Amino acid sequence: MDHSDLQAARTWQLSERAIKLTSSAIREILKVTERPEVISFAGGLPSPATFPAEEMRAAADRILRDNPAAALQYSATEGYLPLREWVAARHSHGGVKIRASQVLITTGSQQALDLLGKVLISPDSPVLVETPTYLGALQSFSLYEPRYVQMPTDDEGLVPEGLTPQLTERARLLYAIPSFQNPTGRRLPLARREALAAFAKRAPFPVVEDNPYGELDYAGEPLPTLLSMAPEHIVHLGSFSKVLAPGLRVGYIIAPEALHHKLVQAKQATDLHTPSFTQRIVHEVVKDGFLDTHIPKIRALYRSQCEAMHAALARFMPEGVSWNRPEGGMFIWVNLPAHIDAMKLLEAAIAQNVAFVPGAPFFAGEARHNTLRLSFVTVPPAKIDEGVAKLGALIRAQAGAQAGA
């Protein structure tokens, strides 16, 4: 072929939304974390030690032995009915009754964000997000070209009193991660949950509760979900990625039927349905109470990993660095001295085979560049010590260089 032909293929015109999609500089830098010598606190990956591989193997075998045609055929967009019923029952207790007709099974929780963007966001629609918030949600919603509005937060998370009429005007949705937020690890206290649920009952737009980490509280005493406080007014996103395994890509949306119906239409156009086989594996594994014994094991592992990281931070971090003590989940949020840029720190850390994620990309608007996220669940404690010690020394050096400048 001649050169002008190739030019044509390279200059196909893209949609406005695609032109705005940019490669993350951080993603490029973090590609090196795949090298085995790198101590990575960067990943959002659950520990593979928690994957119930044998249970899944037995489940897959039973399904393909007993009911292969159904597991391998096209199936309903809404999802596998017994799994939808299981999800509804799990979220029903006390006076709260969730109906299977509210449950849509999604190809991971990430797809739930894409479907909500499709169905709720028009170009320039205001979308309310926490400060900071989950980077993947920003990426998902951004394809629908919203205008982000950062909601006020403090060390306990979202501040409901800050949701003034002025701030929330014309909003299409409010996106929150009340339990062990990504990236901060914060859990919204009970009183604020009550205030946010009350807000949801009045708001002319949905409050979205993204809850992948809710059951990973180290004390085994989860706080009530927003869903349980305002079941007809909350859109609740759940996932099996952190309590079973992410590689199956099975999540769900619980929504009032009117919105559920639109989400189903959007999902049909998006991928017809989530794989029949993976949905059935999840159901087969969880249906008889497996999670009741499995989740406590994940909690115990992550608690001890979190303690190891805390001990290392206390031992190796110089003065002027602060961090939180999460009650669950997978992340610790670190504040550096104001003049240290976490992006520059990352470059120096990578050179010493240590990685983390700088905090800035988690902000939808004005960012705090002296923040970073540490994940502690996949690194053995001895390596946690080694990695945090190196970070502490680098911060000390950068702080000293600044002080001496």
Add this chain to the structure above:
Amino acid sequence: MDHSDLQAARTWQLSERAIKLTSSAIREILKVTERPEVISFAGGLPSPATFPAEEMRAAADRILRDNPAAALQYSATEGYLPLREWVAARHSHGGVKIRASQVLITTGSQQALDLLGKVLISPDSPVLVETPTYLGALQSFSLYEPRYVQMPTDDEGLVPEGLTPQLTERARLLYAIPSFQNPTGRRLPLARREALAAFAKRAPFPVVEDNPYGELDYAGEPLPTLLSMAPEHIVHLGSFSKVLAPGLRVGYIIAPEALHHKLVQAKQATDLHTPSFTQRIVHEVVKDGFLDTHIPKIRALYRSQCEAMHAALARFMPEGVSWNRPEGGMFIWVNLPAHIDAMKLLEAAIAQNVAFVPGAPFFAGEARHNTLRLSFVTVPPAKIDEGVAKLGALIRAQAGAQAGA
């Protein structure tokens, strides 16, 4: 909760694109086809008799025994590298070399359509489609609010001479199903493929070749793909749904690297990646040449089913009804006398427990209401006879009623 609270949840404002999404009247009617007494020629489902359940069971078992952590963990957005390499090799022959770096694994072929819409279509962008075309593609693209332009077709499919500068002006993509099209079953002849590939080399927009049925030619002599004729200018969509099983939802896009890169970014925001486990199952089943013996079995089954339907049509259809004789695939396209509306015929047929899909929804613009699609792959031949006989009698009655009116 009080009544006004519930009102709020029911009046959440939706995006413009979601408001335009409407429930298909046909979908509602066809829900009855799930009743076992209904003879359904409506489905686009492959025959479950062709699913290699035992091979998949063995593959799933080996994967979860030998490499559970990788099969259950998050994985690369681009897809499982050995599967991408397999896809690239399968499409490389003669002078054509497809690179794994061009291959993106998708959650079924339907997701490929969504990603192409995301990355290429802006509101009001012209999108060129066949007349008629695949309904699911129209649903997918419609979420990105294009302006459809119907391309001229005849009994052999798309007419390349009809692609005038006036018709194709400002188009963002051309969407075609050259082999055993859904809904018509038509296969584009070699000379037209060559003309369309030549057009693709000159066009300032991609020509998308959707190819789920390409290998299902009854004679076992597939025509060359557009991809093989213009490998740097065609976006090729493939799927394992029709040659292995649709319930795994594994498909792929082959695209020039510049577009591939944007599609990967869009996919990451959409569902992070296709399930690691299902990708590995597909690879494990196909990697040693399984399809070489498996696909001929599917061809033989579908050929005999197609012949059964042809014999029934010849026997039971009244004068004035015509249909095509597909050389492969799953569908026959039927033209009724001009005054018979296939939608009304469907209502009468459903009352007699026979179902099909009317042709009108497959047209992006002006529709031909006297057309319908018959799928023949899942109904046993005796039931094909019974169902076609009932349809023939109904058409005869409706034609007679019209003549006598």
